[in-house]
Amino acid sequence: MALELFLALMVLILIAQFFGDERKRSNERTYDISTRYEIPQNVNHLVQVAYNDCHTNKTSHPWYANVQPVG
Known part of the structure; x- marks a missing residue:
């Protein structure tokens, strides 16, 4: 039972990697x-x-910001 739960959790985390958030990237300098x-x-x-x-x-995100359970 614990192994099945662990594997299901790992599969969900793996699937979550393909659905990242869309960070707003704008080069607008109107209010600069x-x-x-x-x-x-x-x-x-x-x-x-x-x-x-x-x-x-213009934030520089570290590499691990794209890992979904963390980012």
């Missing part, structure tokens, strides 16, 4: 701060590195 204000190059680089990865649609 650099389009409205003159920003020094070093500050703009800091904003891109520290802010854009979390607070925009």
